[in-house]
Amino acid sequence: MVDRTVAVPRAAGPAHIRNIALVGPAGAGKTSLVEALLHAAGALHRTGSVEEGTTVSDRDEVEIRQKRSVHLTLNPVMVGDVKVNLLDTPGYADFIGALRAGLRGADAALFVVSALEGVDGRTRALWEECAAVGMPRAVAVTKVDHPRADFEDVVAQCRAAFGDGVHAAYLPAFEGSGEDRRVTGLWGLVSERYHDYDSREGHTPPENLSDRAAALREILVEEVITESEDEVLMERYTEGGVLDPDLLIADLQKAVAAGGFHPVLAIGTTTGVGVRELLRELPVSCPDPTRRPFPEVVDPQTRPVRGLSCDPDGPLVAEVLATAGDPYVGRTGLVRVFSGTLSPDSVVHLHGHGVPSGPTGSDEPDTSGRDGRAGALSVPVGRGGRPVGAVGAGDVCLVARLPDARTGDTVSSPERPLRVAPWRFPEPLLPVAIAAATSSDEDKLSHAVAGLVAEDPSLRVEVNAETRQMVLWTLGEAHLDAALDRLEHRFGVRVETSEVRVPLRATFSCPAEGLGRNVKQSGGHGEFGICRIRVEPLESGAGLEFVDGIVGGAVPRQFIPSVEKGVRAQMADGVDTGHPLVDIRVTLYDGKAHSVDSSDMAFQKAARLALRDAAATAELAVLEPVDAVEVEVDGELLGTVMSDLSARRGRVVGSEPSPGGRAVIRAEVPELEITRYAVELRSLSHGTGAFTRRYLRHEPLPPRMAAGLPRQRGGA
Structure with a gap:
């Protein structure tokens, strides 16, 4: 239900907009912080979940069922005359695609760290995600009002993990101890003002607070002036002059925008x-859209476009950050406008940027583009959405009935x-086979999975030509659960899941000969075709080498291709277990034909029989795919x-150090051993590990594993 008492947030121009992504691990308190900020700004009058009515379409249903944040959501608030667009990102590793969107x-990130959990591997990984795209960052340490919280210890952890640019901008004051310990106020290190949170009359801040704050302020001010490269203010500071707080605040924004300074706030x-202090800090500490580099843009001929x-008033350049289908309004997109103005209708x-074709395939570029009419523009307000007029450069909005929109699409005139260079989509590495549960689901499945991938490019769907399975590739089990949930409740398609069959192959281990005799008489024209073949193994990757060894016309020339x-x-x-045969030389050296009953089909059948006969007398080797893996x-x-890789029958071929105290391991590992490696590595590395894989070759499967393999496909 729309709350009509809340005004629609509107910005006078790009300089009056702040687009801030809330980033942090699950459990850090991002969503609670968004709700508190909305309450403090008067954008949400009642307590409850901030998640209601604040997404592209279906957050309530999916996230209530999944019991986790899975979407990117928009929550705009007005702070004075500045519109702050809060983009709440999921904290689970499985939804890193939404984080990158x-x-x-x-234009800046508010990095959320819990004062109870501190900085762990997942927190460091998220910080690196922000650093990789040069995102300016401030830090909000939440749960400082918990008796066990230690704000200064968490700030020290952040400095150790994130670098010396991390500095506390506020210092909390405490009273009591143990379970009775409570926060009574905050001391602003820039403003040198005390913000009282104690309701008792006559309360005064702790006597030693200003002394502690003075030492921290000196370090903070030096860092701000250095990072902002303000020589005038630096000269005044070194001479011992009084620093104007307004000038220092202006330099604070420059320092944050430069990317090397990260103020820390206590929440x-x-x-x-x-919360009130954070709300006031966001407009003054975070850069507006005009201060951020413009993304790379190309024209239809892929030539770079400069000067945007x-x-x-410029040319329209916008990007679809997220999409969701709705049975009533069609596909809705969450859109960021970089240049120009987007108008309703x-x-x-x-x-x-391409049609995903699976983790081992390539993307075919989408060069055609398509025109369509955008629907109404709106923004979430309170617990519902409110329509808005035109949305200008620097702003973010929801666009209804966006025709055929896919996440990552560029919107232009x-x-x-024009086309914006895409952000880096994560590679899905956890596969599961899916099949329609009923015949009615079968009719809708192809359309449903196409819509699923259009909404979430972190998913891939492919039909494996060898195993004939439809395979859904995801980032993890939570990602898989969310995808299956959307298939059933959004698209109305129920699927059954099963383990992915690894595409095994077979080859001859030694030479063999085979006779194919296809002779049938049933009145009228019969079938007659006899051929003798010799089969020899070839090196890996050779495929089939067919040799015509017929002399004297034993098999007529027209039937050799048959x-x-x-x-x-x-x-x-x-043959045998049904795995496709590869890497053999087949020599046709003898045979017989009939002047009436021989035909193309007769010799095709004879050839099949001959190859099966050769396989029956020879030793076959089962081949398994091996991937090149980097961890x-x-x-x-x-x-x-x-x-662990060695225990998976992997061969480690090298390792080398990586920046940030990391290491990269290169190995060759059978696919049979890494089907669920995305989940297992996450558990092994406490959420900090990452890997890539690519098909390398097929190698013989150990005989003990090949014994008793079920028949994969019919060779009868």
């Missing part, structure tokens, strides 16, 4: 400690189509991960 739409969402800026040009066709067909179907982990886990 949030970073693309933001207690249950008591409201620091965050100008409402305007004709726009959508241009994507049909008169001047024999090769039959051999290829039987190789694809496999990146913290340096102290190097030995543990190497041992």
